[in-house]
Amino acid sequence: MPTINTFGVIGGDERMRYLAASIAADGYPVCVHGFENLGPCRGAAETTLSELAKKSSVILLPLPATRDGLTLNAPYAAAEIRLDDAFASLFCNRTVYGGMIQRLVASSVLWREIEPEDYYRREELAVGNAIPTAEGAVSIAIQEYPGTLNGAKCLITGFGRIGKNLAIILRGMGARVYAAARKKEDLMRMRAFGVEPLTYREITQRFDVIFNTVPARVIGAPALTQQDADTLLVELASAPGGIDLESAGRLGLHVVQAQSLPGRVAPKTAAEYIKEAVYNMLEEA
Template sequence: MLTDMHVVIIGGDARQLEIIRKLSQLDAKVSLVGFDQLDDGFAGAKKQSLQTLDPLTVDAVVLPVSGMNSKGEVESIFSGEPVKLTSEWLTRTNKTTTVYSGISTESLRALLDKSNRPFTEVFSRDDVAIYNSIPTAEGTIMMVIQHTDTTIHSSDIIVLGFGRVGMTTARTLSSLGANVKVAALGTELLARAFEMGMKPVSLTELKEHAGQADVIINTIPANVLTAEIIGKMQPHALIVDLASKPGGTDFRFAEKRGIKALLAPGLPGIVAPKTAGRIFANVLGSLLTEQWEKRKGGAS
């Protein structure tokens, strides 16, 4: 339980609602910043602003999955304007006050460098990434169905990358009857793709296979779908780029060639915000419990 632990949740989207519910169940004292337009009432949660909060009472700060934008603001769909979290405010908290965020952005890292507070990037954890690969794969299927005029069954699909997201996506598409090729660099990844019944392709040979693809799905956050590769693709082909912004696709050249290319990071929060929120909330609840027990143990 998180009894007496003061957690400040700043901004975000519908996923934050599941976090609020989870922390309320764990008996934490929850302050909501950037939620002035939220209608739902949560027991134990109170809407506030950073100006009305006493930083010395705060044990943890929870930011959205997206962290902070390039302006150093925390965006919120529950507020008319973003929240400005400053290093001045954060340095007034206790030195043990921990910041949690889905991902780490450049502006967030700069803030943490100035304030020198503990930080946990939740989405860097393997368990979170694997759980999130499930709604990501489902969202990818939705996008492929929406933007093609053929069935997934019997389609020729190439999945770039065979990590946590790539593996789940490729396996799901294969189970729907697609002819799936997996393009990766590591020989162990290609061996795993072969073992799972998919055709392994070295990423260095992608140009030789791109012309047969109906759909190419990228999960690699690097420039892999270059103009040279896209130039080999069929006009009807679809690109779905799941990598974090700016993705790994030459979108300008794809548009010039008339090939539909979609950048789709953060699919879990779009297609299944409740599930994605529960994933974040369950892991965050465990992390906060661990932090709180360590602090209480140190105090005793």
């Protein structure tokens, strides 16, 4: 890893505070800003934004970096942090990493010179995040479904990283697990996981719990009309999601919006995944 004088961590949720503390525990100097309403960050020095920028050679921005394209995603900051040329100018000649940075880089032309990198695109982070996402989804189902998952008929739509982790956990709990996908290789892979494979056209039966992991409409009115009032639908995919919410509402079905679970259910572990991705990026720089 290249020589680093100080890491600067700005804003974000509890993941970023755990991230700062974990990096500090590794022996690196760490400055933080934007956590004033969350309390002290162990091992890190709280500073002003300008002081942080002066001291830090590596800047770590939150995931997502911004939600509205106008302010940094910093829910625990004492005041909002505006995204403009003045903000971007603080980080010239710095190494900047952030999560889901598309709207951030659109906030100032200066980002073209800074060239921040997106740690959210790292495969190791995506693989890691699938674990707390699956665990969080199962926790939601335990709380919201009126029966037990043992013996429950569960459907997973999509069989990527999250879908596979869900299948392992649900089968271990004694659920009857089905999964739907488009790719023929995924349908074959489901059998190796002990899961009943379906195409999306074959979702014509009732399920107790449906977990969607696909960010495209795959559970429409025909499938939803087969469900009943006790069916729980858990939406894990980012917008626009895979569940037809209008049809689900009209049918009186219970849908839980459960996006961004790693930061909500396992911020400490999620922080470790981000740290590993950042360290790998620094090694490769």
